[in-house]
Amino acid sequence: MNKNKTKLKSIRKLFLLSLVFGIFFMPIFSAAAIDEAVITAITNVRIFNGKKVIQSGTVVISDEKIVQVGKDIQIPEGSQIIEGKGFTLLPGFFDSHAHIWASQNLKQSLVFGVTTVVDMFMDIKAMTEIKKKQLSGQSKDIAFLISAGTLTTAPGGHGTQYGPPIPTISKPEEAQAFVNARIAEGSDFIKIILDDGSAYGTNRPTLDKATLSAVIHAAHQKEKLTIIHAATLKNCMDAMEAGVDGLAHLYFNNANDQDFGLLAARKKVFVIPTLTVLESMQGGIKLIEDQNLLPYLTPNDITMLKATFPFQIEKEAFAAAQKALKQLKDEHVPILAGTDAPNPGTTYGASLHYELELLVKSGLSPTEALQSATSIPAKIFGLKDRGHIKAGFKADLLLVKGDPTKDILNSRNIIQVWREGVKVERSQYLESVAQAKKQIENQKKAPPPENSESGWVSDFEGKKISSNFGAGWSISTDSMMGGKSTAEYRWENEGALGSRGSLLITGMVDKESSTPWAGAFFSPGHTMMSPANLSFKKSISFWAKGDEKTFSVMIFAQSLGFTPAMKTFTTGMKWKEYVFPFKDFNIEGHDIMGIFIGSSTEAGKFFLQIDNVRLK
Numbered sequence: 001m002n003k004n005k006t007k008l009k010s011i012r013k014l015f016l017l018s019l020v021f022g023i024f025f026m027p028i029f030s031a032a033a034i035d036e037a038v039i040t041a042i043t044n045v046r047i048f049n050g051k052k053v054i055q056s057g058t059v060v061i062s063d064e065k066i067v068q069v070g071k072d073i074q075i076p077e078g079s080q081i082i083e084g085k086g087f088t089l090l091p092g093f094f095d096s097h098a099h100i101w102a103s104q105n106l107k108q109s110l111v112f113g114v115t116t117v118v119d120m121f122m123d124i125k126a127m128t129e130i131k132k133k134q135l136s137g138q139s140k141d142i143a144f145l146i147s148a149g150t151l152t153t154a155p156g157g158h159g160t161q162y163g164p165p166i167p168t169i170s171k172p173e174e175a176q177a178f179v180n181a182r183i184a185e186g187s188d189f190i191k192i193i194l195d196d197g198s199a200y201g202t203n204r205p206t207l208d209k210a211t212l213s214a215v216i217h218a219a220h221q222k223e224k225l226t227i228i229h230a231a232t233l234k235n236c237m238d239a240m241e242a243g244v245d246g247l248a249h250l251y252f253n254n255a256n257d258q259d260f261g262l263l264a265a266r267k268k269v270f271v272i273p274t275l276t277v278l279e280s281m282q283g284g285i286k287l288i289e290d291q292n293l294l295p296y297l298t299p300n301d302i303t304m305l306k307a308t309f310p311f312q313i314e315k316e317a318f319a320a321a322q323k324a325l326k327q328l329k330d331e332h333v334p335i336l337a338g339t340d341a342p343n344p345g346t347t348y349g350a351s352l353h354y355e356l357e358l359l360v361k362s363g364l365s366p367t368e369a370l371q372s373a374t375s376i377p378a379k380i381f382g383l384k385d386r387g388h389i390k391a392g393f394k395a396d397l398l399l400v401k402g403d404p405t406k407d408i409l410n411s412r413n414i415i416q417v418w419r420e421g422v423k424v425e426r427s428q429y430l431e432s433v434a435q436a437k438k439q440i441e442n443q444k445k446a447p448p449p450e451n452s453e454s455g456w457v458s459d460f461e462g463k464k465i466s467s468n469f470g471a472g473w474s475i476s477t478d479s480m481m482g483g484k485s486t487a488e489y490r491w492e493n494e495g496a497l498g499s500r501g502s503l504l505i506t507g508m509v510d511k512e513s514s515t516p517w518a519g520a521f522f523s524p525g526h527t528m529m530s531p532a533n534l535s536f537k538k539s540i541s542f543w544a545k546g547d548e549k550t551f552s553v554m555i556f557a558q559s560l561g562f563t564p565a566m567k568t569f570t571t572g573m574k575w576k577e578y579v580f581p582f583k584d585f586n587i588e589g590h591d592i593m594g595i596f597i598g599s600s601t602e603a604g605k606f607f608l609q610i611d612n613v614r615l616k
Contacts, residue, residue, distance in 0.1 A: 039067075040421075041075045045084025046403060050091050050375035050388035053367070053405050059089055061395040064140075064420035069389055087415060088403055090370065091387050092116065092396030094377040095143075095352045097248055097272045097338025103130050105341075105348045106142035111296060111429045112349030113417050115396035116386060118338065118377065119147035120227070120248055121159060124185050131186060140422045144396070146381055148191035148227070149182055152215055154205040158195045158229070161515050169207070175214035176221070183222055188381075190219040191248065194239055195231035199252040200311050213242045225381075227272075233257055233324075246270040246380070249340070250278065250321040254314035261327025270334035270380050271325075275358040278321050280345025281313045287354045292412040296429060297350060298436045303559050305351075306586055307344035310566060322362040329363055334380060337373040353412045366408040395421040440559070444590045446533040449524055455537050455615035457522060460501035465491055470532060471523035476596060477507070478517050484510040487518035487598065495611040496543035496575040502611035511603030518606075519551075519598010522613070528594070531558050534582075535589035537615035541579040542597070546571040546608035550601045553580055558591040568601070571608065579616065 039062045047054040047069065060068040060075065075081070092115025100106060100119045103126075109117050119127070127147045133139045153159040155168040169178045179190055192215055197204040207215070219226045220243070227246040230236040233255035236247055240263050247264075250273045264271060288294060288305050297305070328335055337359060339351040352373065359369040378387020385394045397418040402410035417424040452469040465473055478485045487507030495502040507518040524532035540553070551571060556564040565585035569578045582589040599606040 038062075039076050039079040040082065041073070041079040042082045042084045042089055042399065043075070045082075045399070046088040046405075047389055048088060048090045048367075048370055048374075048405055049390065050378070051371065059389060059397075061397070061418065061421050064395055064422075066389060066391055066393050066395050066397075069391055082399075082416075084399070086401065088400050088405070088410070089389065090398045090400065090404070090411075091374040091378075091389055091393075092398050092417070092419070093352055093373040093411075094118065094337065094387065095339055095341070095349075095355075095373075096336040096377045096381075097274050098341045098348065099343075100126070100130075100145065100147070101342075102126060103133070103142050106130070106145060108301075108347075109143040109349040109352075110141070110417060110419055110424055111426055112293070112352065113398035113400075113411070113414055114143055114349045114352050115398075115417070115419055116144045116146070116377070116383065117348075118381065119145060120191050120229075120340075121151040122147055122149065124149055128186060140419045141424075143419070144383075144386070146188040146383075147186070148189055149185050149187035151191040151193055151229075152178065152182070152207075153193040154207050154211075156205045158193045158197075158204060158206070169211060169215065172210045172214035175211065175218040179215060179218040179222060179224070183224065187224070189225040189227055190215065192216070192226055192228045192239075192244065194228055194235045196235075197231075199231040199313060209238060209242065212239065216243045233260070233320075236260070237263060240264060240267045240269050243267070244269065246272065246336075248272055248338075249274045250324050252278065252281065252313045252317055252321075254316040254320045256320055256323060258327075260324055261331040261333060264328055264333045265331035270336060270376075271328055272336045272338040273321065273325055273359070273362075274338050274340045274355070275318075275321065275325075275362060276346055276351050276355045277340035277343050278313070278318050279358065280343065281309050281311070282315070282318050287350060290353075290409075290412055292414070293350045293353065296426070296433060297347070298433050299440050299559055300436075301347040301350065303586060304342055304347050305345060307560075307565075309344050325359075326363045329368070334376050335359070335364065335368075335372045336377045336380060337369065356408050356411055360408045367405050369408055370404060370411070440590070443531065443533060443558075444535060444588070446590070448534065448536050449526070449532045452524070452532075452534070452615070453536075457524075457613040457615065458503070459499065459612055459614075460491060460495060460503050461499060463491055463493075463501060465489065465503060467522065470525060471528050471530075473503070474521050474523070474528065476517070476519060476521040476598070478510070478515050483516055485516050485518040486510075487520070489520055492609060496545075496577075497612070499611060502543075502609050504607065504609050505598060506605070506607045507599065508605050509599050509601075509603050516603070517552075517596075517598060517600035519596055519600070519608070520610070522595045522597075524592055524595070529556070531591040531593050533590045534592050534615055537589065538583070539579050539581040539616045540595060540613075541577060541616050542613040543575050543577050543611045544569070544571050544597075544608060545573060545575045547606050548572055549599065549606060551598060551606075551608055552596070552600050553578075554596040555582075555585045555587060555592060556594040556596070557585075557587045557589075558593065559587060560585075564596075575611070577612075 058073040404410040492504040
């Protein structure tokens with residue numbers, strides 16, 4: 001992988017976030033209110049209490065809490081009885097590594113039995129709003145959130161590319177003030193970045209060892225956990241030596257150290273392997289084949305699960321992570337289940353079940369995997385009323401058919417979810433998924449944009465910059481994100497194949513911009529970023545020449561959610577045709593909102609000339 005692809009991944013996320021107002025095809029549902037004073041008794045049920053199994057017993061819940069657990073329970077008169085024979089009752093699951101954009105993501109998590117989400121970096125405003133809702137007792141329709149808030153990274157380091165400018169740190173003397181500011185914002189723990197890009201074959205700034213140690217010390221002074229995104233084995237070893245409390249991932253490179261597990265145990269570190277996203281970095285997720293989960297997956301979920309990273313880690317890196325996980329197990333290091341959703345190959349809630357499967361395939365027993373999603377994270381994050389089925393604990397519960405302590409795949413056969421004693425209306429969620437699918441079917445049936453039948457977008461023969469259909473062309477740069485890259489275009493009296501006109505795009509990509517891009521943007525809908533059905537054609541093509549540099553094509557579509565799809569091309573001084581099939585962007589073409597052509601890979605001035613832009 002080269003650094004260009006890593007940058008482009010960041011750019012495409014941010015560009016879309018800046019242009020798209022809202023999340024597309026995300027179902028809305030709520031937990032159903034139950035009558036006051038209703039007591040529910042789940043009888044004759046197998047109970048995994050967070051640590052061990054009670055083969056048959058009864059659990060009584062009243063209001064938001066568990067009030068009785070055991071084999072010989074006197075069920076209160078008038079209780080609502082649920083016969084649990086053949087079922088297993090578990091504590092609601094934790095996803096100990098996710099990134100939350102909005103409360104809707106927590107709603108989606110809940111329908112899959114994930115009742116607590118540990119966010120590793122999110123917008124402070126969104127975090128504050130969700131926490132206010134939790135404090136007011138109005139959050140039973142979403143998973144419980146704890147969050148790192150803003151992460152801790154170096155100027156220009158990993159994490160600075162995901163949105164508007166965030167605070168950064170560059171020297172040890174800034175550590176205490178930086179940590180204090182994060183705590184004042186509401187951070188529950190401190191997330192740190194130690195990642196120089198070498199795991200992906202690129203280069204970027206990261207914290208030095210002195211600053212890393214100072215941040216860890218400053219957080220511990222305030223009695224806050226520190227969790228680190230450390231990309232390589234060496235990064236992980238350095239972080240543990242510096243005193244970090246937890247690893248947010250296993251490392252991404254093909255490496256091995258026989259003392260890795262010993263060091264983690266000696267330093268009392270916990271680890272969130274995120275095997276799901278590590279596997280995704282090497283391509284391929286089979287989650288969409290699971291018939292217990294598939295009905296609850298929106299079209300957007302399926303797109304994200306099929307999506308791949310614009311790079312791949314070393315071929316044997318996933319196997320190396322599995323070996324490291326075995327070391328951790330052998331040394332009794334706490335292992336926590338987390339997905340890193342919504343990265344490519346993941347989605348909220350459903351991917352936690354895949355993480356459990358991968359943990360078992362990598363050497364954990366099903367019971368150990370279940371502990372990694374219940375009692376262990378509850379203890380690590382100090383949530384003393386969750387993660388177990390015990391009297392007095394929150395009634396965050398998951399009822400499944402079968403025995404996941406024997407076959408972990410049974411965690412997906414969900415019968416019912418409760419959030420603080422309130423039943424989650426999964427049937428209502430199914431209806432909203434069906435509505436989302438229907439909306440897409442309607443889009444597929446929508447007529448193509450007026451005047452688009454020929455497929456021609458622009459041939460630039462009329463001495464002006466125009467398009468045959470849609471809202472036309474516009475300049476797009478990182479200025480909307482506070483960047484300083486610039487671009488302009490003009491009609492040029494020379495085109496491909498001897499034609500008389502083309503579009504000349506020139507500009508400058510600012511090396512100081514955290515998310516640099518500059519180029520031309522075509523909107524095929526009647527207004528900018530409105531979707532258009534272009535599925536009557538199979539690809540976008542154009543002729544181009546310019547600097548001997550790598551340029552990018554990014555397609556923005558509703559079905560891609562937050563992440564536009566990207567492909568690159570390299571130009572020379574002679575005209576050449578470039579054809580990009582829609583299928584290579586993992587789209588069908590029925591909901592395209594925009595097509596970007598321009599520069600985002602190399603700092604400095606550029607020129608790019610394009611002609612004969614058309615759908616084929």
